[in-house]
Amino acid sequence: MPRLRTNTKLKPSKKADLQVVKPVKTTKYSDINLNAWKNYDHIKTDTLWEFPQRLREHGHSNEYHGNYIPQIAQQLYERFTKKNDIVLDLFFGSGTSGIEALNMHRRCIGVELKPELAESVSEKFTPKELVTDVNIICGDSTSELAKEKVKARLEIMGEEKAQMLILHPPYDDIIKFSDKPEDLSNCENTEVFYDMFEQVAQNGYDLLEKGRFAALIIGDSYKNSEVQPLGFECMARMMKLGFRLKAIIVKDIQGNEKAKGKTANLWRYRALAGGFYIFKHEYVMVFQKV
Numbered sequence: 001m002p003r004l005r006t007n008t009k010l011k012p013s014k015k016a017d018l019q020v021v022k023p024v025k026t027t028k029y030s031d032i033n034l035n036a037w038k039n040y041d042h043i044k045t046d047t048l049w050e051f052p053q054r055l056r057e058h059g060h061s062n063e064y065h066g067n068y069i070p071q072i073a074q075q076l077y078e079r080f081t082k083k084n085d086i087v088l089d090l091f092f093g094s095g096t097s098g099i100e101a102l103n104m105h106r107r108c109i110g111v112e113l114k115p116e117l118a119e120s121v122s123e124k125f126t127p128k129e130l131v132t133d134v135n136i137i138c139g140d141s142t143s144e145l146a147k148e149k150v151k152a153r154l155e156i157m158g159e160e161k162a163q164m165l166i167l168h169p170p171y172d173d174i175i176k177f178s179d180k181p182e183d184l185s186n187c188e189n190t191e192v193f194y195d196m197f198e199q200v201a202q203n204g205y206d207l208l209e210k211g212r213f214a215a216l217i218i219g220d221s222y223k224n225s226e227v228q229p230l231g232f233e234c235m236a237r238m239m240k241l242g243f244r245l246k247a248i249i250v251k252d253i254q255g256n257e258k259a260k261g262k263t264a265n266l267w268r269y270r271a272l273a274g275g276f277y278i279f280k281h282e283y284v285m286v287f288q289k290v
Helices: 034-039 070-080 096-103 115-122 127-132 144-156 190-207 230-241 263-274
Strands: 086-089 107-112 134-138 162-167 208-218 221-223 226-228 243-252 281-289
Touching (some): 086 096, 096 107, 096 134, 107 144, 127 134, 190 208
Parallel strands (some): 086 162, 162 208
Antiparallel strands (some): 208 281, 221 226
Protein backbone atom coordinates (compact mmCIF):
# COMPACT_ATOMS: atom_id res chain seq x y z
CA MET A 1 0.00 0.00 0.00
CA PRO A 2 1.55 3.33 -1.01
CA ARG A 3 2.33 5.86 1.67
CA LEU A 4 0.52 9.18 1.73
CA ARG A 5 2.63 12.20 0.86
CA THR A 6 1.96 14.79 3.55
CA ASN A 7 4.20 17.51 2.10
CA THR A 8 2.60 17.67 -1.33
CA LYS A 9 2.03 21.29 -2.45
CA LEU A 10 -1.33 21.88 -4.10
CA LYS A 11 -1.58 24.26 -7.00
CA PRO A 12 -3.77 27.25 -6.15
CA SER A 13 -7.20 27.11 -7.70
CA LYS A 14 -8.34 29.96 -9.90
CA LYS A 15 -11.61 29.93 -7.98
CA ALA A 16 -9.74 30.57 -4.73
CA ASP A 17 -8.41 33.80 -6.19
CA LEU A 18 -11.92 35.11 -6.78
CA GLN A 19 -13.56 37.08 -3.99
CA VAL A 20 -16.76 35.48 -2.82
CA VAL A 21 -19.64 37.93 -3.18
CA LYS A 22 -22.68 37.18 -1.07
CA PRO A 23 -26.05 37.60 -2.76
CA VAL A 24 -28.27 40.47 -1.71
CA LYS A 25 -30.66 39.43 1.03
CA THR A 26 -33.60 41.71 1.83
CA THR A 27 -36.96 41.51 3.57
CA LYS A 28 -40.24 41.90 1.71
CA TYR A 29 -40.60 45.47 3.02
CA SER A 30 -37.08 46.93 2.84
CA ASP A 31 -34.09 47.39 0.53
CA ILE A 32 -31.63 46.84 3.39
CA ASN A 33 -29.13 44.14 2.41
CA LEU A 34 -29.01 41.87 5.45
CA ASN A 35 -25.82 40.23 4.17
CA ALA A 36 -24.15 43.63 4.55
CA TRP A 37 -25.90 44.63 7.75
CA LYS A 38 -22.76 46.15 9.25
CA ASN A 39 -22.92 48.90 6.62
CA TYR A 40 -26.13 50.31 8.10
CA ASP A 41 -24.87 51.72 11.39
CA HIS A 42 -26.77 54.96 10.63
CA ILE A 43 -30.06 53.11 11.08
CA LYS A 44 -31.34 53.08 14.62
CA THR A 45 -32.44 49.77 16.11
CA ASP A 46 -32.85 50.92 19.70
CA THR A 47 -35.84 52.60 21.38
CA LEU A 48 -34.24 55.91 22.36
CA TRP A 49 -33.88 58.41 19.54
CA GLU A 50 -31.86 61.59 20.00
CA PHE A 51 -31.21 64.09 17.25
CA PRO A 52 -29.26 67.26 18.03
CA GLN A 53 -31.42 69.45 15.79
CA ARG A 54 -34.04 69.41 13.07
CA LEU A 55 -32.82 69.10 9.47
CA ARG A 56 -33.33 72.33 7.55
CA GLU A 57 -32.03 71.30 4.15
CA HIS A 58 -33.10 69.28 1.10
CA GLY A 59 -36.48 70.97 0.99
CA HIS A 60 -37.22 70.99 4.73
CA SER A 61 -37.91 74.05 6.87
CA ASN A 62 -39.42 74.88 10.24
CA GLU A 63 -41.97 77.52 9.29
CA TYR A 64 -44.92 75.37 10.38
CA HIS A 65 -45.39 74.73 14.09
CA GLY A 66 -46.29 71.10 14.76
CA ASN A 67 -44.48 69.23 11.97
CA TYR A 68 -42.34 66.22 12.84
CA ILE A 69 -38.63 66.23 12.10
CA PRO A 70 -37.35 64.75 8.80
CA GLN A 71 -34.96 62.36 10.58
CA ILE A 72 -37.96 60.32 11.73
CA ALA A 73 -39.09 59.84 8.13
CA GLN A 74 -35.55 58.91 7.08
CA GLN A 75 -35.30 56.21 9.72
CA LEU A 76 -38.76 54.78 9.07
CA TYR A 77 -38.53 54.82 5.29
CA GLU A 78 -35.20 53.03 5.14
CA ARG A 79 -36.31 50.39 7.67
CA PHE A 80 -39.79 49.73 6.36
CA THR A 81 -40.07 50.73 2.68
CA LYS A 82 -38.48 50.02 -0.67
CA LYS A 83 -37.73 52.46 -3.46
CA ASN A 84 -40.87 53.49 -5.35
CA ASP A 85 -43.14 52.39 -2.46
CA ILE A 86 -46.06 54.67 -1.59
CA VAL A 87 -46.24 56.31 1.84
CA LEU A 88 -49.70 57.41 2.97
CA ASP A 89 -49.80 60.33 5.43
CA LEU A 90 -53.30 61.10 6.74
CA PHE A 91 -52.16 64.24 8.63
CA PHE A 92 -50.00 65.71 5.86
CA GLY A 93 -49.48 69.16 7.39
CA SER A 94 -46.45 70.94 5.97
CA GLY A 95 -45.41 67.96 3.85
CA THR A 96 -42.45 66.39 5.67
CA SER A 97 -43.55 62.91 4.58
CA GLY A 98 -43.74 63.93 0.92
CA ILE A 99 -40.48 65.86 0.84
CA GLU A 100 -38.53 63.00 2.35
CA ALA A 101 -40.29 60.49 0.09
CA LEU A 102 -38.88 62.34 -2.92
CA ASN A 103 -35.45 62.63 -1.33
CA MET A 104 -35.38 58.86 -0.77
CA HIS A 105 -36.95 57.84 -4.11
CA ARG A 106 -40.32 56.90 -2.63
CA ARG A 107 -43.77 58.22 -3.48
CA CYS A 108 -46.38 59.77 -1.20
CA ILE A 109 -50.09 60.49 -0.87
CA GLY A 110 -50.96 63.10 1.74
CA VAL A 111 -54.37 64.09 3.08
CA GLU A 112 -54.62 67.60 4.54
CA LEU A 113 -57.76 69.14 6.06
CA LYS A 114 -57.04 72.84 5.52
CA PRO A 115 -57.36 74.00 1.87
CA GLU A 116 -54.97 76.93 2.33
CA LEU A 117 -52.27 74.66 3.78
CA ALA A 118 -52.74 72.02 1.09
CA GLU A 119 -52.34 74.74 -1.54
CA SER A 120 -49.23 76.27 0.02
CA VAL A 121 -47.56 72.91 0.57
CA SER A 122 -48.16 71.95 -3.07
CA GLU A 123 -45.85 74.83 -4.03
CA LYS A 124 -42.95 72.88 -2.52
CA PHE A 125 -43.20 70.38 -5.36
CA THR A 126 -42.93 70.73 -9.14
CA PRO A 127 -46.01 70.19 -11.35
CA LYS A 128 -44.49 66.94 -12.58
CA GLU A 129 -43.82 65.69 -9.03
CA LEU A 130 -47.42 66.45 -8.08
CA VAL A 131 -48.56 64.13 -10.87
CA THR A 132 -46.11 61.26 -10.59
CA ASP A 133 -44.67 61.18 -7.06
CA VAL A 134 -46.62 63.28 -4.52
CA ASN A 135 -50.39 63.58 -4.46
CA ILE A 136 -52.01 66.00 -2.00
CA ILE A 137 -55.68 65.47 -1.21
CA CYS A 138 -57.60 68.19 0.59
CA GLY A 139 -60.11 66.40 2.78
CA ASP A 140 -61.17 65.03 6.16
CA SER A 141 -59.15 61.91 6.98
CA THR A 142 -61.95 60.55 9.17
CA SER A 143 -64.34 60.45 6.20
CA GLU A 144 -65.25 57.78 3.69
CA LEU A 145 -64.89 60.39 0.93
CA ALA A 146 -61.20 60.95 1.70
CA LYS A 147 -60.68 57.20 1.78
CA GLU A 148 -62.22 56.83 -1.69
CA LYS A 149 -60.06 59.67 -3.02
CA VAL A 150 -56.94 57.91 -1.73
CA LYS A 151 -58.05 54.69 -3.42
CA ALA A 152 -58.45 56.56 -6.71
CA ARG A 153 -54.97 58.07 -6.40
CA LEU A 154 -53.49 54.66 -5.58
CA GLU A 155 -55.05 53.22 -8.72
CA ILE A 156 -53.59 56.03 -10.83
CA MET A 157 -50.18 55.32 -9.27
CA GLY A 158 -50.49 51.62 -10.11
CA GLU A 159 -51.14 50.25 -6.62
CA GLU A 160 -54.13 48.86 -4.74
CA LYS A 161 -52.77 49.74 -1.29
CA ALA A 162 -50.09 51.95 0.27
CA GLN A 163 -46.87 50.38 1.53
CA MET A 164 -46.48 52.53 4.64
CA LEU A 165 -48.79 54.59 6.84
CA ILE A 166 -47.74 57.72 8.75
CA LEU A 167 -50.02 59.14 11.45
CA HIS A 168 -48.93 62.37 13.14
CA PRO A 169 -52.14 63.77 14.62
CA PRO A 170 -52.50 66.94 16.68
CA TYR A 171 -51.71 66.33 20.33
CA ASP A 172 -55.33 66.90 21.31
CA ASP A 173 -55.90 70.65 21.73
CA ILE A 174 -52.34 71.74 22.62
CA ILE A 175 -52.15 73.63 19.31
CA LYS A 176 -55.33 74.76 17.57
CA PHE A 177 -54.80 74.28 13.85
CA SER A 178 -58.23 75.49 12.70
CA ASP A 179 -61.80 76.16 13.76
CA LYS A 180 -63.15 73.23 11.75
CA PRO A 181 -65.25 70.74 13.78
CA GLU A 182 -63.57 67.83 11.94
CA ASP A 183 -60.13 69.04 13.07
CA LEU A 184 -58.78 66.77 15.84
CA SER A 185 -57.20 69.79 17.54
CA ASN A 186 -60.68 71.27 17.93
CA CYS A 187 -62.48 68.40 19.70
CA GLU A 188 -64.83 69.25 22.55
CA ASN A 189 -63.02 66.82 24.85
CA THR A 190 -60.22 64.23 24.83
CA GLU A 191 -62.56 61.27 24.45
CA VAL A 192 -63.90 62.73 21.20
CA PHE A 193 -60.29 63.19 20.10
CA TYR A 194 -59.64 59.48 20.66
CA ASP A 195 -62.77 58.48 18.75
CA MET A 196 -61.92 60.69 15.79
CA PHE A 197 -58.33 59.45 15.76
CA GLU A 198 -59.64 55.89 15.65
CA GLN A 199 -61.69 56.73 12.56
CA VAL A 200 -58.55 58.01 10.82
CA ALA A 201 -56.58 54.94 11.92
CA GLN A 202 -59.33 52.67 10.58
CA ASN A 203 -59.13 54.34 7.17
CA GLY A 204 -55.36 53.97 7.29
CA TYR A 205 -55.63 50.29 8.18
CA ASP A 206 -57.98 49.66 5.26
CA LEU A 207 -55.67 51.48 2.83
CA LEU A 208 -52.43 49.78 3.98
CA GLU A 209 -51.03 46.68 2.32
CA LYS A 210 -51.02 43.54 4.46
CA GLY A 211 -47.70 42.86 6.13
CA ARG A 212 -46.56 46.47 5.85
CA PHE A 213 -45.86 49.00 8.60
CA ALA A 214 -47.47 52.03 10.19
CA ALA A 215 -45.95 54.68 12.44
CA LEU A 216 -47.75 56.81 15.03
CA ILE A 217 -45.85 59.96 16.01
CA ILE A 218 -47.42 61.55 19.08
CA GLY A 219 -46.80 63.10 22.48
CA ASP A 220 -48.87 63.36 25.63
CA SER A 221 -50.60 66.40 27.10
CA TYR A 222 -51.27 67.86 30.53
CA LYS A 223 -54.81 68.97 31.25
CA ASN A 224 -56.98 69.47 34.33
CA SER A 225 -53.98 68.89 36.62
CA GLU A 226 -53.21 65.45 35.22
CA VAL A 227 -51.37 63.80 32.34
CA GLN A 228 -53.47 62.82 29.34
CA PRO A 229 -51.70 59.69 27.98
CA LEU A 230 -52.53 60.42 24.34
CA GLY A 231 -49.82 58.15 23.00
CA PHE A 232 -50.85 55.03 24.87
CA GLU A 233 -54.58 55.48 24.29
CA CYS A 234 -54.07 56.03 20.56
CA MET A 235 -51.77 53.01 20.57
CA ALA A 236 -54.54 50.94 22.18
CA ARG A 237 -57.06 52.14 19.59
CA MET A 238 -54.74 51.05 16.76
CA MET A 239 -54.18 47.63 18.33
CA LYS A 240 -57.95 47.23 18.65
CA LEU A 241 -58.24 47.75 14.89
CA GLY A 242 -55.84 44.88 14.22
CA PHE A 243 -52.41 46.52 14.10
CA ARG A 244 -49.63 44.55 15.80
CA LEU A 245 -47.38 46.70 17.98
CA LYS A 246 -43.71 46.32 17.03
CA ALA A 247 -41.97 49.12 18.95
CA ILE A 248 -42.47 52.03 21.34
CA ILE A 249 -39.66 54.51 20.65
CA VAL A 250 -39.02 57.45 22.96
CA LYS A 251 -37.75 60.44 21.03
CA ASP A 252 -36.01 63.36 22.72
CA ILE A 253 -37.65 66.59 21.54
CA GLN A 254 -35.03 68.92 23.00
CA GLY A 255 -33.48 71.01 20.26
CA ASN A 256 -36.23 70.05 17.82
CA GLU A 257 -38.83 72.54 19.05
CA LYS A 258 -39.01 76.24 18.43
CA ALA A 259 -37.19 78.16 21.16
CA LYS A 260 -39.24 78.79 24.27
CA GLY A 261 -37.07 81.68 25.43
CA LYS A 262 -38.11 83.19 28.75
CA THR A 263 -41.15 80.93 28.98
CA ALA A 264 -38.85 78.04 29.99
CA ASN A 265 -38.55 79.51 33.48
CA LEU A 266 -42.31 80.01 33.62
CA TRP A 267 -42.91 76.34 32.82
CA ARG A 268 -40.36 75.31 35.45
CA TYR A 269 -42.21 77.39 38.06
CA ARG A 270 -45.54 75.88 37.01
CA ALA A 271 -44.09 72.36 37.26
CA LEU A 272 -42.80 73.00 40.77
CA ALA A 273 -46.07 74.59 41.85
CA GLY A 274 -48.33 72.03 40.19
CA GLY A 275 -46.46 68.80 40.93
CA PHE A 276 -45.94 67.76 37.31
CA TYR A 277 -42.98 67.26 34.96
CA ILE A 278 -42.21 69.08 31.71
CA PHE A 279 -42.40 66.87 28.62
CA LYS A 280 -39.06 66.44 26.85
CA HIS A 281 -40.07 63.44 24.79
CA GLU A 282 -42.61 62.15 22.32
CA TYR A 283 -43.30 58.68 20.95
CA VAL A 284 -42.72 56.97 17.64
CA MET A 285 -44.83 53.83 17.81
CA VAL A 286 -44.36 51.26 15.05
CA PHE A 287 -47.07 48.80 14.03
CA GLN A 288 -47.50 46.09 11.41
CA LYS A 289 -50.69 45.14 9.62
CA VAL A 290 -51.01 41.36 9.85
